[in-house]
Amino acid sequence: MKKFLICLLLLLSVGVQSETFRIATGEFTPYCSSVAKNKGFASHVVSEAFARQGHKVEFSFLPWKRALAQTQNGDFDATSWWAFNEQRAGNFLYSEKLLEAHIHFFYVISHRPDFDWKTVDDLNGYRIGKTRGYFTSDKLEAANKDGKVTFITVNDDEQNFRLLLYGRTDLFPVNIVTGLELLRTKFAPNIIHQVTFHPRPMNSRPGFLLFPKTNKRSQEIMRIFNAGLKSLRTDGTYDKMFDDLLSGYYSQ
Incomplete structure (x- = not known):
């Protein structure tokens, strides 16, 4: 009987043995950032989800294209975080939704x-700041093409906020987290109180953890992650982490 119990305990310990999963990501x-608290919001969610299932995570920060390519080649267990597209879906399994990036219109309160x-018809006549390389939405792009709104395109988001503050544009659509982060870190403390964003998102884009189809264990690892992520959402931990994201916690 004693030998049986010892064998059973050994089997159970093997069954719950902790693993360390390697995740490729970018800055x-x-x-996600190598210098942010908990490696940034998305990385924190990933590590906590695996921790809920008894596992650890090791992040490698790489150029984005290399992170994707090396994960596809089997150098990493997963890569974080990516929006959906058909080409990637041919090579990767997509987790449950890790996060959702919301694009909102920022504007100067005293100007508007x-x-x-x-x-989009409510925006007729507006001058809208656009960062080169960004896509807004099908309807807004069509409104610009038809001359109903005017795009003023510059090289980066910080420039767009300066145009907004100078009154050269009326609106600037940008990821809400990116916008708030820039206002906190690139402008004087009084500036953030002059600028706000409309609560209605212009669009939303979900992001996922990707698992390479070349790895025979990807389905198993993805199930582990999804279970941990569900646990974070169920008990309210995820919502608390998202509130921290908006407050600037991950960049302090």
Whole structure:
């Protein structure tokens, strides 16, 4: 009987043995960063989800294209975080939704105190800042093409906020987290109180943890992650982490 119990305990200990999963990612503060608290919001969610299932995570920060390519080649167990597209879906399994990036219109309160919108037609006549290389939305791009709105395109988000503050544009659509982060870190403390964002998102884009189809264990590892992520969402931990993201916790 004693030998049986010892064998059973050994089997159970093997069954719950902790693993360390290797995750390739890139720099995109405050979602993921080698110098951010907990490696950034997305990385924190990933590590906590695996921890809920008894496992650890090791992040490698690489150029984004290399992170994707080396994960596909089997050098990493997963890569974080990516939006969906058909080409990637051919090579990777997509986890449950890790996060959702919301694009909102930022504006200067004193310039547009009554700003509101429900449809793109409500934006007719507006000058809209756009960062080169960004895509806004099909409807807004069409409105610009038809001359209903005017895009003013510059090289980066910080420039767009300066145009907004100088009154050269009326609106600037940008990821809400990116926008708040820039206002906190690149402008004087009084500036952030002059700028706000409309609560209605222009669009939202989910992001996922990707697992290479070349790895025979990817389905298993993905199930582990998804279970941990569900646990974080169920008990409210995820919502608390997202509130921390908006408050600037991950970039302090």
